[in-house]
Amino acid sequence: MLKVSLSGISKKYNGRYVLKDCSYAFEQGKIYTVIGPNGSGKSTLLRIASSLEPPDEGHVTYHDGSSTIENNIMLMRRMTLVFPTPTLFNTTVFKNITYGLRIRGLSRNDVAHRVERVLMDVRLMDKINQNALTLSTGERQRLALARAIVLEPEIIFLDEPTASLDPHSVVIIEDIIRGLKKGSQPTIIMSTHNMFQAQRLADRVLFLYEGTIEADGSAAEFFDNPGDDKAWRFITGKMVY
Amino acid sequence: MLNLFQHLINLMYYKTLKRVQGDSFCVYHGKRDASVKTEFLSLAFLFVLLYVMHDILKSFAEAVGLIFSFNRELYSIILLSLKISGSALIGASLLGVPIGAIVGMKRFFGKGIVISVLNTFMGLPPVAVGLFFYLLFSRRGPLGFLGILYSPSAMVIAQTALAMPIVAALSHSAVASVDKGIRHTAATLGATPFQTVKKVIVEARYSIMAAVIAGFGRIIAEVGAILIVGGNIDGYTRVMTTTIALETDKGNFVLALGLGIVLVTISLIVNIALHRVQGIGVQGD
Ligand SMILES: Nc1ncnc2c1ncn2[C@@H]1O[C@H](COP(=O)(O)OP(=O)(O)OP(=O)(O)O)[C@@H](O)[C@H]1O
Ligand SMILES: [Mg+2]
Numbered sequence: 001m002l003k004v005s006l007s008g009i010s011k012k013y014n015g016r017y018v019l020k021d022c023s024y025a026f027e028q029g030k031i032y033t034v035i036g037p038n039g040s041g042k043s044t045l046l047r048i049a050s051s052l053e054p055p056d057e058g059h060v061t062y063h064d065g066s067s068t069i070e071n072n073i074m075l076m077r078r079m080t081l082v083f084p085t086p087t088l089f090n091t092t093v094f095k096n097i098t099y100g101l102r103i104r105g106l107s108r109n110d111v112a113h114r115v116e117r118v119l120m121d122v123r124l125m126d127k128i129n130q131n132a133l134t135l136s137t138g139e140r141q142r143l144a145l146a147r148a149i150v151l152e153p154e155i156i157f158l159d160e161p162t163a164s165l166d167p168h169s170v171v172i173i174e175d176i177i178r179g180l181k182k183g184s185q186p187t188i189i190m191s192t193h194n195m196f197q198a199q200r201l202a203d204r205v206l207f208l209y210e211g212t213i214e215a216d217g218s219a220a221e222f223f224d225n226p227g228d229d230k231a232w233r234f235i236t237g238k239m240v241y
Numbered sequence: 242m243l244n245l246f247q248h249l250i251n252l253m254y255y256k257t258l259k260r261v262q263g264d265s266f267c268v269y270h271g272k273r274d275a276s277v278k279t280e281f282l283s284l285a286f287l288f289v290l291l292y293v294m295h296d297i298l299k300s301f302a303e304a305v306g307l308i309f310s311f312n313r314e315l316y317s318i319i320l321l322s323l324k325i326s327g328s329a330l331i332g333a334s335l336l337g338v339p340i341g342a343i344v345g346m347k348r349f350f351g352k353g354i355v356i357s358v359l360n361t362f363m364g365l366p367p368v369a370v371g372l373f374f375y376l377l378f379s380r381r382g383p384l385g386f387l388g389i390l391y392s393p394s395a396m397v398i399a400q401t402a403l404a405m406p407i408v409a410a411l412s413h414s415a416v417a418s419v420d421k422g423i424r425h426t427a428a429t430l431g432a433t434p435f436q437t438v439k440k441v442i443v444e445a446r447y448s449i450m451a452a453v454i455a456g457f458g459r460i461i462a463e464v465g466a467i468l469i470v471g472g473n474i475d476g477y478t479r480v481m482t483t484t485i486a487l488e489t490d491k492g493n494f495v496l497a498l499g500l501g502i503v504l505v506t507i508s509l510i511v512n513i514a515l516h517r518v519q520g521i522g523v524q525g526d
Contacts, residue, residue, distance in 0.1 A: 050429070073431070073433055076431050081429045083425070086426070087422030087423060089423075089426075099440075103430070103432050104431065147430065148429070151431065
């Protein structure tokens with residue numbers, strides 16, 4: 001299974017550092033939550049770790065067992081990222097989900113049962129023939145997640161997967177994430193602003209502050225004692241920006 | 242006859258009053274001086290109008306007759322127009338859609354200038370384009386050896402040049418508006434660069450169709466370019482717009498009007514199609 005690690009990643013936008021010297025080795029099969037204030041670089045970190053964007057300094061490396069995987073389309077097809085406000089295709093829910101499978105050369109018959117199962121998971125079975133652009137915000141988010149997990153990726157990056165969702169949809173999505181961990185066991189790296197969610201789901205928590213990974217730890221300990229003053233003030237809501 | 246008009250005008254007067262002052266006030270046959278005067282003036286105006294319009298109405302009726310009698314001359318002209326503008330549209334789309342797509346998706350040096358040029362060329366006066374191709378194709382011009390001046394080929398080329406910037410510029414904005422989101426999404430789902438480009442174009446399909454239709458709208462009704470390079474030769478390069486111009490000059494309004502009606506109908510259809518396609522693009526499939 002695929003593993004990703006960052007070494008000395010920096011990223012500048014308009015001459016300003018957005019990420020500074022971030023290093024981290026993500027273990028395979030674990031759930032990571034990345035937390036931190038708005039603008040601290042969470043989304044940027046996820047985009048760079050998933051090779052959607054190159055870093056300005058440092059390297060992102062991918063391993064499978066002991067061998068390093070070269071960055072090409074075959075690697076890209078082993079991982080995926082879901083954006084916080086996903087762009088859906090102007091076609092049916094069904095075709096949105098099958099897109100990734102079709103471009104991998106699978107036929108409609110090959111994928112039918114896979115699609116059906118995923119649609120059940122995200123509770124969109126009754127919307128299968130509806131145009132995706134007419135879905136509600138929560139349904140869109142679930143469809144985007146379905147479109148990603150149907151590809152059975154080995155690493156999944158989720159950028160605020162439950163932002164602007166009602167409690168019911170949050171539960172659906174969290175259940176899916178837990179289900180993945182029990183099932184195909186991908187590495188899941190997600191950002192969130194919901195501290196309780198981070199606590200509920202994560203194996204490990206990363207605290208990002210002004211572009212650096214200020215603190216990290218196992219979820220069980222982190223929220224009691226992050227071992228970092230800024231992180232403590234952030235999770236207890238006492239941080240003044 | 243007069244009675245009928247009077248009755249009608251009374252009725253109108255009655256209705257107006259009713260609207261203004263409410264039901265109770267008004268009495269249907271109660272004439273006042275002022276209303277008699279108004280009636281007289283309205284009637285006089287109607288008759289003058291009818292008299293003036295008589296010739297036009299007559300020509301109009303004959304023109305409609307021409308259309309429905311499937312007059313051969315009329316239909317061969319319509320067909321030639323559609324053939325020339327249709328071919329030009331195919332050419333303009335084959336050039337314009339890829340140009341628009343590339344400009345929309347790629348970053349390159351001078352991109353801003355290319356977009357400005359396309360937008361400027363969208364509004365080029367057809368006569369100027371006609372003049373340009375005339376000089377190019379005239380016997381002493383650089384492409385004079387082709388000998389295509391005053392031929393349908395020259396007309397197709399000139400109209401291609403007219404429609405291409407519109408198709409390209411509108412395709413560009415179509416593609417640019419979906420590009421970023423679709424490109425990133427396709428990348429996250431494992432699309433190759435080629436598959437990504439394909440997806441961006443598919444997602445922009447309705448707006449691209451609208452671009453093509455807009456291109457057709459521009460050239461089907463255009464007269465300047467096609468007249469200068471086509472020469473309006475009877476049975477060879479005479480199309481709807483040039484025929485209308487010529488026959489109007491000659492005072493033969495029937496054929497001109499017939500073609501005018503067809504042209505307006507085509508424009509109407511084009512615009513309805515445009516509206517629909519844009520509607521679909523917004524709402525989804
Ligand atoms: N393409 C870009 N061009 C310029 N600046 C950018 C770009 N993308 C991100 N930034 C800047 O980088 C910083 C970090 O952005 P990022 O989206 O990674 O933050 P975030 O931690 O995800 O914030 P949020 O919690 O609000 O989602 C911000 O200040 C943002 O303005
Ligand atoms: Mg973000």
